[in-house]
Amino acid sequence: MMPPRLVPLLAATLMLPVVLLGAACSGSRPADPGTLVVGLEANPTNLDPRLATGAAAVRILPLLFNSLLRLDPAGQPTSELALSWEMPSPTAYVFHLRRGVRFHDGRELTAADVRYTYDWMRDPKNHSPNQGALAVVSSVETPDPGTVRFVLKEPFASFLQNLTLGIVPAHLGDAKDFADAPVGSGPFRWGEWRPGERLVVLAFDDSWEGRPHLDRVVFRIVANETTRLLEARRGRIDLLWNNIPPYAAAFLREAPHLAVTTRPGITYQYLGFNLRDAALQDVRVRRAIAHAVDRDRIVKALFLGLARPAATLLAPENWAHAVDVATYRHDPDLARRLLDEAGFPVRPDGSRFALSYKTSTDRQGIEMADLVAEDLAAVGIRVERRSFEWGTFYGDIKAGNFQLYSLRWVGITDPDQLHYIFHSTSVPPAGANRGRYTNAEVDRLLEVSRREADPAARRAELIAAQQLIAADCVYVSLWYPDDIFALAKRFEGFEPYPGGQYTSLKQVRATH
Amino acid sequence: MIGIGRRLLLLFPTVLGVLTLVFFLVHLIPGDPVELMLGETASRADLGQLRADLGLDRPLGEQYARFLGGLGRGDLGRSFFYRKPVLAVIGGALPATALLAAAAMAFALLVALPVGILAAIRRNRLPDRLALIGSLVGVSMPNFWLGPMLIILFSFRLGWLPVSGREGAASLVLPALTLGTALSAILVRMTRASMLDVLGEDYLRTARAKGARPIAVIARHALRNALLPVVTIIGLQFGALLSGAVITENVFAWPGVGTLLIQAITARDYPLVQGCVLVIALCYVFVNFLTDSLYALIDPRVRT
Numbered sequence: 001m002m003p004p005r006l007v008p009l010l011a012a013t014l015m016l017p018v019v020l021l022g023a024a025c026s027g028s029r030p031a032d033p034g035t036l037v038v039g040l041e042a043n044p045t046n047l048d049p050r051l052a053t054g055a056a057a058v059r060i061l062p063l064l065f066n067s068l069l070r071l072d073p074a075g076q077p078t079s080e081l082a083l084s085w086e087m088p089s090p091t092a093y094v095f096h097l098r099r100g101v102r103f104h105d106g107r108e109l110t111a112a113d114v115r116y117t118y119d120w121m122r123d124p125k126n127h128s129p130n131q132g133a134l135a136v137v138s139s140v141e142t143p144d145p146g147t148v149r150f151v152l153k154e155p156f157a158s159f160l161q162n163l164t165l166g167i168v169p170a171h172l173g174d175a176k177d178f179a180d181a182p183v184g185s186g187p188f189r190w191g192e193w194r195p196g197e198r199l200v201v202l203a204f205d206d207s208w209e210g211r212p213h214l215d216r217v218v219f220r221i222v223a224n225e226t227t228r229l230l231e232a233r234r235g236r237i238d239l240l241w242n243n244i245p246p247y248a249a250a251f252l253r254e255a256p257h258l259a260v261t262t263r264p265g266i267t268y269q270y271l272g273f274n275l276r277d278a279a280l281q282d283v284r285v286r287r288a289i290a291h292a293v294d295r296d297r298i299v300k301a302l303f304l305g306l307a308r309p310a311a312t313l314l315a316p317e318n319w320a321h322a323v324d325v326a327t328y329r330h331d332p333d334l335a336r337r338l339l340d341e342a343g344f345p346v347r348p349d350g351s352r353f354a355l356s357y358k359t360s361t362d363r364q365g366i367e368m369a370d371l372v373a374e375d376l377a378a379v380g381i382r383v384e385r386r387s388f389e390w391g392t393f394y395g396d397i398k399a400g401n402f403q404l405y406s407l408r409w410v411g412i413t414d415p416d417q418l419h420y421i422f423h424s425t426s427v428p429p430a431g432a433n434r435g436r437y438t439n440a441e442v443d444r445l446l447e448v449s450r451r452e453a454d455p456a457a458r459r460a461e462l463i464a465a466q467q468l469i470a471a472d473c474v475y476v477s478l479w480y481p482d483d484i485f486a487l488a489k490r491f492e493g494f495e496p497y498p499g500g501q502y503t504s505l506k507q508v509r510a511t512h
Numbered sequence: 513m514i515g516i517g518r519r520l521l522l523l524f525p526t527v528l529g530v531l532t533l534v535f536f537l538v539h540l541i542p543g544d545p546v547e548l549m550l551g552e553t554a555s556r557a558d559l560g561q562l563r564a565d566l567g568l569d570r571p572l573g574e575q576y577a578r579f580l581g582g583l584g585r586g587d588l589g590r591s592f593f594y595r596k597p598v599l600a601v602i603g604g605a606l607p608a609t610a611l612l613a614a615a616a617m618a619f620a621l622l623v624a625l626p627v628g629i630l631a632a633i634r635r636n637r638l639p640d641r642l643a644l645i646g647s648l649v650g651v652s653m654p655n656f657w658l659g660p661m662l663i664i665l666f667s668f669r670l671g672w673l674p675v676s677g678r679e680g681a682a683s684l685v686l687p688a689l690t691l692g693t694a695l696s697a698i699l700v701r702m703t704r705a706s707m708l709d710v711l712g713e714d715y716l717r718t719a720r721a722k723g724a725r726p727i728a729v730i731a732r733h734a735l736r737n738a739l740l741p742v743v744t745i746i747g748l749q750f751g752a753l754l755s756g757a758v759i760t761e762n763v764f765a766w767p768g769v770g771t772l773l774i775q776a777i778t779a780r781d782y783p784l785v786q787g788c789v790l791v792i793a794l795c796y797v798f799v800n801f802l803t804d805s806l807y808a809l810i811d812p813r814v815r816t
Contacts, residue, residue: 043775045593053549053593127562129550179595195594195604196775197678197767222676222765223774226660230668231675391543391780398547429547429556 033510034215036491038502039228039237043196043221048179049166050121053129055410055500059242060219062503063201065166065184068095068114068148074317075266075413075498077160081109081167081185082148090155090453091138095148095163101208103169104189111142116170118150133162155451157458158416187212187506196221213493213509217502232258238488242500245364246306252486262306265483266315266498269307269408271372271476275435277403279344279353286473288338289404290328292379297330298371299479302364307479312466313412313421315480317498320415320459322466328476335379344380352380357404359385360393365406372406398428400436406478411499415462419446422469437474519804523797530793531583531786535576538777538785545592545780566592579786588790589783591776598787602769606791608678609768612760613753613795615684616692617746623696625742628703629730632711632738643700650697655756659690659763676765687764691756695749702745706738713737740811747803751796 044057049065052058062070069077082095101109118140121128136156141149152159172183181190187207191200199219203212220237222228229248231237233255244252244260253260271293273280280286299307314321344352357373359365366387373383383404388396397405409417420426423446426433445465452458470477483496492511495504546563563569567578582589588598631643666686667675674683710716711734719733720726758770765771769788776784 043771045775045779046595051595124558124561127550127558127565131558132550194767195601196771197765220677220765221767223771224676224763224765227663227676227763227765230660230663231677234667234671234675236675236677390778391548392541395542395544395547429559 032216033490033512035218036214036216036238036488036505036508037218037220037236038239038241038505039231039243040219040221041223041225041228041243043223044199044219045195046179047182047193047199048168049182049184050117050126050128050130050168050173051179055242059499059501060199060201061166062186062501063188063217063505064182064186064190065168066101066109066186067166068163069160070164070503071161071413071497071499073495073497073504075411076319077164081114082163090451091152093150093152093159095150097146097148098208099146101185102206103172103185104183104204105169105172106206107169107171109167109169109185110145111148112145113167113170114148115140115142116173117165117168120168120173121165130162130165136162155453157450157452158414161414161416188217191216207506209506212506214505217505232486235488238491239485239494241483241485241494241496241502244484244486246303246481246484249304249306249484249486257489258486259489260484260486262482262484263496264308264315264317265480266317266412267408267410267481267483268310268313268315268412269478269481270310270313270406271478272397272402272405272407273435273474273476274400274403275437275474276400279342279355280403282342283473284338284342285344286476287328288335288342288379289376289381290473290476291331291338292335292381293328293372293375293476293478294330295478297375298368301371302367303479303481306482306484308482310477310479312470312477313409313418313475314415314462314466315412318413318415319455320462320466322463322470324463325467325470326473327470328473332375332379339379339381346380350380351377351382354382354384355403356384356386357406358393358396358402359387359406360390361387362390368406397434400427400434402434405434408481411497413498416450418462418465418469419450422446422465422474435474437469437472439468439472442468442472516805516808519801523801526797527790527793531790532576534786534789535579536572538780538782539572539575541780543780545782548779549592583790588787591784591787592781593776593779594781594784598783601784602772602787602791605767605769605772608766609754609757609761609770611684612687612691612757612766612768613750615688616690616695616753616757617750619688619692620696620699621746623692624699624703628700628742629707629735631700631704632707633730635708640704643704647697647700650693650700653693655690655694655759656763658693659686659760662686662690663763676763678766683764687760687766690763691753691760694756695746695753698745698749699742702742703738706741707734710734710738736810740807743803743806743810747800750799750803754792754795 040056042056044060045054046052047057049061052061066081068080068082070080072078081098081101083098085093085095087093097111103109120126121130122134122137136152137150138153139151143149166184169183172178187204187209188201189204191202193199198221201217203215205211222231229251232240232252235257249260249262252258273286275281295309299305311325311327312322339352346352357369359369369385373385376383396402420431422433422437422442423431424438424443427436428434442465445461449458449461452461485496487494490511491508493508497503546559546568550558550562567575590596591598591601594601627643631640634640663675663686666673673685677683716729716733719729757768758773761768761770762774769791773788776788
C-alpha cells in the first residue's frame with residue numbers, strides 16, 4: 001500500500017526536529033570572570049526603594065541605593081551615608097552625611113535628597129509601604145547640605161532600623177518612569193530589566209566605596225525550583241541564596257564547581273495558636289501541644305539536621321535574645337496529663353478533640369504539618385491539615401480565621417518586632433498579633449522598652465517580655481533553619497545577610 | 513463570506529462573557545491586594561485611602577461598569593504591583609508566549625502530519641503500531657513532568673541544550689517540545705483516522721487508475737480532504753496549548769504571559785489578571801476564527 005518513494009520523504013520529515021535540535025545545540029558558554037549570575041525565585045516587581053515590597057526587590061535594592069544606615073551581617077545598624085549621628089533629645093536624631101557621594105548620573109547626594117525621599121514616603125498620596133513605619137516621624141529638616149535632622153513625635157528606641165531605606169535623587173524621583181531605570185548611589189548602577197526574565201546591574205565606577213570587583217551581576221528569574229537547581233548544577237547560575245531547600249544541598253555539593261555553605265540562620269519557624277479558640281485559650285492545652293511536638297524528629301526528617309531548635313523569636317545572635325525561657329521538651333506523657341487536666345479526656349473513638357491546621361501550598365510547610373499532625377495524634381488530638389494558596393492563607397491568618405497555623409519570621413534583627421507581633425494592640429492590620437494574644441505585663445514591658453534610652457535596661461525589659469511570651473506558649477517555637485547558599489568556586493567573598501540581602505556582592509571577586 | 517461576518521460578530525459576546533466571569537471570580541477569591549501592596553505596617557487609614565484611590569471601595573457592580581468603560585476606550589487600567597499600564601506590562605510578555613506557542617504548534621505539525629500519514633498508509637503494520645503507541649504515550653505525559661525530564665536528558669545528561677531561559681534559538685527547543693508533544697500526539701491520531709477515511713474513497717482509486725504518481729495521490733488528493741478535521745482540532749486544541757504554556761513557561765523560566773498571570777493571581781493584581789485573561793481569550797477566539805476561515809478555504813462547501 002505504501003508507495004516506496006514516499007518512505008524516504010516521510011522519514012526525512014520525521015528527522016527534521018531531531019536535526020533542528022542538534023543544530024540548535026548551545027554548547028557551554030565560556031564563563032566571563034566579571035559576570036556573576038544569581039538565580040532568583042521571584043520577580044522583583046518594583047525597584048523604587050520608596051515603593052518596593054516583596055523580598056525579591058528589597059534584597060537587591062542595597063546594591064543600587066545607599067541608605068543613611070545599613071544593617072551589618074549581624075543585623076546592627078551601622079554607618080553608610082551617615083558618617084555619624086547624635087541624639088540631642090530623646091525625640092531628635094541628627095545625621096552628618098558623608099561628603100562626595102555621587103548618584104549614578106554624577107550629581108552629588110545631599111541632605112535635600114534624604115529629606116525628599118523621606119517626605120515622599122510619608123506623604124499619604126504616594127501610598128508607600130513604608131509610610132506606616134515612618135508614622136513616628138514628625139518632621140525631617142536639613143540645617144545644611146551635610147546634615148539631616150529627624151524629629152519624632154515620641155521617643156522610639158528602634159528608630160535607627162527605619163533608616164535603612166534607599167535614598168532617591170530629588171531631581172529624578174518625581175519622574176513617572178523612575179522605577180523603569182532607577183538611579184541611586186549604590187555600588188551598582190542600572191543595566192537592563194526584562195520583567196519576569198532578568199535584571200542586570202553594572203559596576204558603578206564612581207562609587208564612594210570604590211568600584212566593585214564584578215563588572216556585572218545578572219539576576220535571572222527562575223521560578224521553578226527544580227529548574228533553578230539544575231541551572232546551578234550546570235554552571236549557568238553562579239549564586240543561589242535564600243532558596244535552597246535542605247534536601248538540595250547534597251545535590252548541589254555533587255557539582256565540582258560549586259561551593260555549598262551552610263550557616264546558622266535567624267529565620268524563626270513557629271506554630272501559631274488562635275487564643276480566642278475555645279480549646280486553645282487554655283494555656284495547658286497549648287503547652288500540651290508544645291510538649292507533643294517532636295522537634296528533633298522533624299528537624300532530622302525535613303531539614304536533614306540543618307536547623308537549630310528555637311525557644312524565642314530572637315535568634316541567639318541577637319543582642320536581646322533571652323536564654324532563660326520555657327522550652328517545651330518532647331514529652332507525650334506530660335502532654336496527655338495536661339490535656340486531661342484541661343478537661344479534654346480521651347473519648348470512646350480514641351481522640352480528645354480535633355483542630356484544623358492551616359498552611360500554604362509550600363511543600364515543606366505541608367510536609368511539616370503532616371509530621372506535626374502525627375505527633376499530635378499520638379496524644380489524642382486529631383489534626384485536619386488544610387493547605388491554601390498563599391493569598392488565601394495569608395488573608396485567613398490575618399483575619400484570625402484559624403486554629404493552628406505555621407509560618408516563619410524571616411530576618412528579624414530589630415527586637416521591637418516583639419511589639420509588632422505580641423502587643424495586644426498589634427492585632428492585624430495594626431500589627432501581626434494574629435493569635436489575638438493579650439498580656440498586660442507583656443504590653444507594659446514592650447511599651448517601656450520602646451522609650452528606653454539605656455540599652456542594658458531595654459535588654460532586660462525585652463528579655464522579660466520574651467520569658468512571659470514563652471511561658472504563655474503563644475507560639476510553639478520550632479527551629480531556626482540554617483542559611484544555605486551555593487556559590488561558584490570561581491568567586492569568593494560572598495557573605496549572607498540576615499534579611500537575605502545581596503549587599504555583599506559588592507565585595508565578591510573572581511578567584512583567578 | 514456571510515459566515516465569516518457572523519462569526520466575527522459572535523466573538524464579542526464570547527470575549528465579554530469570559531471577561532465578566534473572570535472579573536467576578538478574581539474579586540471573589542480571598543486576599544486583599546491593598547494589604548499586599550502596603551505591607552504589614554500599614555494603618556487602617558492608609559489601607560482605606562489606597563483602596564479608595566484604586567476604586568476598590570466601590571460596589572462590585574460599579575467597579576465592573578468602570579472596567580467595561582475603560583475597556584471600551586482601550587484602557588485596561590494599571591497594574592497594582594508594576595504600577596504601570598496593564599497593556600505595557602502584557603506587551604512585554606506577549607511576544608515570548610506567541611513565539612513559544614508558534615514553535616510548539618510548528619513542532620506538533622511537523623511530527624504529526626508525516627507520522628499520521630505514514631500510519632494510515634501502513635495501517636496495522638509496524639509504523640502504524642509505533643505511531644499509535646507513541647501518540648498514546650505523548651498524550652499521557654503532563655507538561656510539568658515532561659519538561660523536567662527533557663531538561664534532565666538533553667541539558668543535564670547530554671549537555672546539548674540550555675536548561676531554561678530565553679537566549680537564542682537553542683533555548684526554545686525544549687519548551688516547544690514540552691508544549692507541543694501532547695498536541696502532536698492528538699494530531700497524529702486525528703491525521704491517521706481522517707487519512708484512513710479518505711484513502712478508501714472512490715476518487716482516490718480513480719486517481720490511481722488514471723496513473724497519478726503515488727506521492728501526488730497522497731499529497732494532492734487525499735491530504736487536502738483529510739486535513740479538514742485536523743484543522744478543526746488544531747483550533748480547538750489551541751486553548752489547551754495556551755493553558756499548557758502557563759506550566760511550560762514556569763518550568764523553563766520563559767518570560768511569557770503565563771508566568772505573568774501566575775504572578776498576578778498570587779499578588780491579587782486584579783487589572784493584570786483581567787488583562788492576561790483578555791489576551792489569552794482573544795488569542796483563543798482569534799485562532800478559532802482563523803481556523804473556521806481556513807476551513808472555508810480548504811472546503812469550498814463551507815463558503816456559502
